[in-house]
Amino acid sequence: MALSGWFALSLQLALGVRAGLAHGVPWPDTVLNYFSYFTIMTNLLLALGLSVPLLAPASRWGLFFQQPEIRSASLVYIAIVAVVYALLLQQLWHPTGLRLFADMLLHRAIPAGYLFYWLWFVPSGRLRWWGALQWLMFPGFYLLYTLLRGALIDIYPYPFLNVLRLGYSGVLFNALLLACAFLVMSALIIAYDRHLKTLQGRSLRRDR
Numbered sequence: 577m578a579l580s581g582w583f584a585l586s587l588q589l590a591l592g593v594r595a596g597l598a599h600g601v602p603w604p605d606t607v608l609n610y611f612s613y614f615t616i617m618t619n620l621l622l623a624l625g626l627s628v629p630l631l632a633p634a635s636r637w638g639l640f641f642q643q644p645e646i647r648s649a650s651l652v653y654i655a656i657v658a659v660v661y662a663l664l665l666q667q668l669w670h671p672t673g674l675r676l677f678a679d680m681l682l683h684r685a686i687p688a689g690y691l692f693y694w695l696w697f698v699p700s701g702r703l704r705w706w707g708a709l710q711w712l713m714f715p716g717f718y719l720l721y722t723l724l725r726g727a728l729i730d731i732y733p734y735p736f737l738n739v740l741r742l743g744y745s746g747v748l749f750n751a752l753l754l755a756c757a758f759l760v761m762s763a764l765i766i767a768y769d770r771h772l773k774t775l776q777g778r779s780l781r782r783d784r
Contacts, residue, residue, distance in 0.1 A: 585619055
């Protein structure tokens with residue numbers, strides 16, 4: 577999972593830089609734009625969260641990323657990436673070749689793989705309901721960054737966050753809908769962790 581995450585992120589960046597240079601866009605601008613997407617930031621979070629505990633499990637960041645709360649929050653973020661892309665974004669462009677391959681990895685394969693990882697390897701029964709509110713911090717900071725960046729350069733990465741077309745009222749309404757989606761996804765994952773996943777763990781221990 578870690579290797580696939582870094583590969584997909586590197587491939588997407590390389591393809592973006594190459595396409596940008598072909599259209600006369602300096603590579604620093606392409607790199608900055610690359611990190612403006614929630615998909616990229618979330619996949620980067622997953623790649624770090626899987627890699628650091630392997631390379632330095634006893635370090636401060638290794639212990640941080642091993643927490644079930646952090647890994648569960650990461651599942652919420654990547655699940656929203658997959659759902660929003662499938663419902664709102666995939667019809668807006670039609671990649672081919674390596675771009676399609678990178679797209680499939682970032683929006684489909686990695687979200688599905690991380691779900692199975694969470695189901696099998698993240699300890700159960702550790703999540704609390706108030707965690708759903710805490711997990712809104714990451715998308716909240718992303719929204720703030722997007723609005724500030726857009727106000728400076730008039731570029732917005734997603735159509736539903738485009739202030740130039742929707743105005744701040746329209747964007748904030750969409751942000752509220754997305755916050756509700758994050759909360760619902762968080763509630764589903766927490767409920768599963770507190771009930772079904774815990775029961776499955778007890779059943780497996782009894783079988784052994």
